[in-house]
Structures are given as C-alpha cells and as structure tokens.
Amino acid sequence: MIDTPPTAAPHIVIFDSGVGGLSILQAARQQLPHGRFSYLSDNGGFPYGNKPAHHVIDRACRVLESFAAEVDDVDVYVIACNTASTLALPRLRRHFTRPVVGVVPAIKPAAELSRNKYIGLLATPGTVKRSYTKRLIEEFASDCHVVSVGSSALVELAERKLRQEYISPEQLQPILAPLITLSSSNPTPARLDTLVLACTHFPLLADEIAQALSPRVQLVDSGLAIARRIAYWTERIQPLASLPTQPTYAWFTRADSSTESLSDTLALFGFDEIRLLHIPTP
Incomplete structure (x- = not known):
C-alpha cells in the first residue's frame, strides 16, 4: 500500500x-x-x-x-x-x-422562490440605494414587487448579539415595520412571502427576524x-x-x-x- x-x-x-x-x-x-x-x-x-x-x-x-x-x-x-x-x-x-x-444580494433566488412575486429586500441604506442593487432587481426580479428597507441599526444589533447581548424580536419591530405596514411602497403587505437578507450581518439575526415576521415569509441569504x-x-x-x-x-x-x-x-x-x-x- x-x-x-x-x-x-x-x-x-x-x-x-x-x-x-x-x-x-x-x-x-x-x-x-x-x-x-x-x-x-x-x-x-x-x-x-x-x-x-x-x-x-x-x-x-x-x-x-x-x-x-x-x-x-x-x-x-x-x-x-x-x-x-x-x-x-x-x-x-x-x-x-x-x-x-x-x-451578491440573493435577489435572483428570492424571486424564484416567491409564489406571490412579492418580496422584501433588507439591506444597509447604501446597498438599497446603489445602482448595482437596482440592476439586480431589474434583471432578476422584474416580475416581482420589491419592498426595500435600509437599516444600519440592524447591523449594530447583530454586532451586539455576537458580543453576548440579548436581542429581542421587539427590538427589531421598528426596523421591520415597513415590511408589514401598508404604504405606497408596500401596498399589500400580506402578499410578502420572501425576504432577502442582503447584508451578511442579518443572517446572524435570522431567528429574531423570523419571530418578528409572519411565518409565511421565507428568509433568503447568500451564505x-x-x-x-x-x-x-x-x-x-x-x-x-x-x-x-x-x-x-x-x-x-x-x-x-x-x-x-x-x-x-x-x-x-x-x-x-x-x-x-x-x-x-x-
């Protein structure tokens, strides 16, 4: 041998x-x-x-x-x-x-997963505004309604969680409110069934995010x-x-x-x- x-x-x-x-x-x-x-x-x-x-x-x-x-x-x-x-x-x-x-924000797989063609994009404010992200939406989710939410506070919460601080779903509710609240950018919140976690910090809070949203919402990330x-x-x-x-x-x-x-x-x-x-x- x-x-x-x-x-x-x-x-x-x-x-x-x-x-x-x-x-x-x-x-x-x-x-x-x-x-x-x-x-x-x-x-x-x-x-x-x-x-x-x-x-x-x-x-x-x-x-x-x-x-x-x-x-x-x-x-x-x-x-x-x-x-x-x-x-x-x-x-x-x-x-x-x-x-x-x-x-890359997981917009393509989210668009493919969504049955209602109604998805959320949770990212940092810069990523939400960036032309690169808008091109991804145009290329891969043109048949979807996309509700975009930018948050720096969620990044800070993820950092605090990894430093052994307790983060409750209630702390996330103000951040996630645009995804579940009726508005001009979110005309039918009940249809949202898929959420892109477009910042690598956010999967670290996946459990808390899932608890704050409806169980019908699938979370998608790039990991x-x-x-x-x-x-x-x-x-x-x-x-x-x-x-x-x-x-x-x-x-x-x-x-x-x-x-x-x-x-x-x-x-x-x-x-x-x-x-x-x-x-x-x-």
Whole structure:
C-alpha cells in the first residue's frame, strides 16, 4: 500500500467591516470542513454601509493589501460584505492573482422562490440605494414587487448579539415595520412571502427576524451560494501552503474592549487567538 502524502488545506480569508462575515464563514465551514479559515474584520473602519463609495473602495483595498503583506499564503479571498463587494471587487480582482469571491444580494433566488412575486429586500441604506442593487432587481426580479428597507441599526444589533447581548424580536419591530405596514411602497403587505437578507450581518439575526415576521415569509441569504463558489475555486487551485495544518487567527484593525468581548464567540467559530493588523495611513 502506497501512502499518499498529505496535501495542504486551502487557506480562505473571510473579510468584512465587522463580524457579519461570520455568517458566511459558518456556511463555508459546512461546505469545506477541511478548509483552513482566517477571519479579517476592519472594525477600525466599521461600518461601511454609511460611508461614501470612494472611502469604502480605498479602505477595503488598503486593509486587504496590508493583510496580504502580513500573511502570504492566502488561496481565496472572500469579501463577505455586500457594500465592499458591490464597490471594491473590480479593483481587488485586478490587484490579487488569487481568486476573490464577492457577496451578491440573493435577489435572483428570492424571486424564484416567491409564489406571490412579492418580496422584501433588507439591506444597509447604501446597498438599497446603489445602482448595482437596482440592476439586480431589474434583471432578476422584474416580475416581482420589491419592498426595500435600509437599516444600519440592524447591523449594530447583530454586532451586539455576537458580543453576548440579548436581542429581542421587539427590538427589531421598528426596523421591520415597513415590511408589514401598508404604504405606497408596500401596498399589500400580506402578499410578502420572501425576504432577502442582503447584508451578511442579518443572517446572524435570522431567528429574531423570523419571530418578528409572519411565518409565511421565507428568509433568503447568500451564505450557501458563496460557500459553493469558494468550493469551486478550492477545487481548481493548488494551495500555496506547504503544510496541511497551520494556525489561523481572527484579525482586527483596532484593539479595544469591544474586540475582546468577542473572544468567546470567536472560539465557537474555531478561533482561539485574536491578532491586530496594522493599517498604514494613506
């Protein structure tokens, strides 16, 4: 019997401005149980959703370029942030030779799932307004009525939940009210049967969102689709690392008490150590 030499596990970096990308990490780990994952949070630049486009592009690129200078064996970069994906992907793909996977709001699968052709889009204010999102709706949901709701508060609630704070469905009700209340943009609320969670933070609050809405409303996010895309690339590239097992970390761009409060949650996601990434000033 000939022993097959061990192969290096692909090193996948999940990047977000906060901790919303942990929802993508969770889906990716299920798809790739033998993958090697690092997490990179630009908490020093959080949040991205209310920042000007040029700021997001420059910031995301500087953070990822700094990370690549520090960690040189990355096989796949995952931009687990809808805001950064819709703005910075072209520049990042020009810069990196390794695959860069972005997150796209799950408008197409939501439109296919909806029986009533009446769907909700829950995103950050910037994503709701962005022309990229409007093009997705025109291309994949032109036969649907789409009720769009932008919220930065929901991002903050997701961050607080991962820091062990209790979040009740009642706290979400004012945010979700436009989805269930009669208005000019929502003329028949009872018909809404599918909701797109178009920010990676929002699946972290899926239970609370589901409790605040009617049980007939299906929640749709990008996690599984992105996990499959990561798997697609890991099957087609040769991992850069020479060893099958190496430590991975959760990286942050700012050290503070809020970061330390994530230690228990990060341990549940497989990270035992937090590291600080220095970002040079522009």
